[in-house]
Amino acid sequence: MTQISYQTxxxxxxxxxxxxxxxxxxxxxxxxxxxxxxATVRAGRDRxxxxxxxxxxxxxxxxxxxxxxxxxxxxxxxxxxxGAAVLAxxxxxxxxxxxxxxxxxxxxxxxxDFRYGDMLDPALGDFDFVVGMDSVIHYEATDAVRVLxxxxxxxxxxxxxxxxPSSPALEIxxxxxxxxxxxxxxxxxVPVAEKKMHRLLRYETQLADWNIxxxxxxxxxxxxxxxxxxxRQ
Numbered sequence: 001m002t003q004i005s006y007q008t009x010x011x012x013x014x015x016x017x018x019x020x021x022x023x024x025x026x027x028x029x030x031x032x033x034x035x036x037x038x039a040t041v042r043a044g045r046d047r048x049x050x051x052x053x054x055x056x057x058x059x060x061x062x063x064x065x066x067x068x069x070x071x072x073x074x075x076x077x078x079x080x081x082x083g084a085a086v087l088a089x090x091x092x093x094x095x096x097x098x099x100x101x102x103x104x105x106x107x108x109x110x111x112x113d114f115r116y117g118d119m120l121d122p123a124l125g126d127f128d129f130v131v132g133m134d135s136v137i138h139y140e141a142t143d144a145v146r147v148l149x150x151x152x153x154x155x156x157x158x159x160x161x162x163x164x165p166s167s168p169a170l171e172i173x174x175x176x177x178x179x180x181x182x183x184x185x186x187x188x189x190v191p192v193a194e195k196k197m198h199r200l201l202r203y204e205t206q207l208a209d210w211n212i213x214x215x216x217x218x219x220x221x222x223x224x225x226x227x228x229x230x231x232r233q
Contacts, residue, residue: 026098029072037222044223051216051227052131052160053078060084061109063128068119069135073099080110089115126154132161141192141200149206158231165226166191209233
């Protein structure tokens with residue numbers, strides 16, 4: 001991993017979500033009315049979350065799950081309701097505090113430990129499953145794969161993550177986004193072709209004992225994301 005590139009990107013993402021986008025993100029991830037564009041993003045994220053959850057066991061008692069890039073905690077809550085011991089981490093302390101405020105009572109025997117910090121911190125321990133929904137889409141593909149390779153060293157069963165699939169429409173959105181003043185922009189999403197992503201995963205030596213499993217694209221107007229499952233052999 002290019003450490004400078006990764007650390008710089010982490011800092012940009014933390015700044016954006018913790019300082020510039022908190023109110024918008026809080027509204028997007030609630031039941032509050034939103035505009036047409038954000039409504040399509042909300043619908044797409046809901047479908048993506050349901051897809052990733054459908055790839056996890058229904059009964060997760062005795063299992064530990066890392067929600068990498070937990071945001072306001074919707075994924076973590078659903079996994080905890082299935083009995084999982086969830087460690088939910090995000091770069092933004094403000095979003096993590098919002099997730100704590102929204103956390104419902106978990107009666108299934110599951111639990112959630114919300115934290116802010118680096119999902120690659122080895123002090124977080126080992127996990128049965130790792131889920132990263134839209135948490136590596138702002139990194140270059142090579143850095144994203146190396147993030148996954150680092151997480152794989154502490155994961156026993158499977159990793160589920162999403163990336164931005166390259167498409168003409170997404171490239172247009174990126175080009176338009178560059179027209180806005182820098183202070184108004186979110187960290188750019190980095191699209192990658194599906195074949196390239198699969199190739200990078202197969203050639204990453206630290207993922208030699210992992211197989212590519214299910215994949216599913218979710219497209220909802222202004223939201224497009226590709227889910228991918230990595231399974232330990």
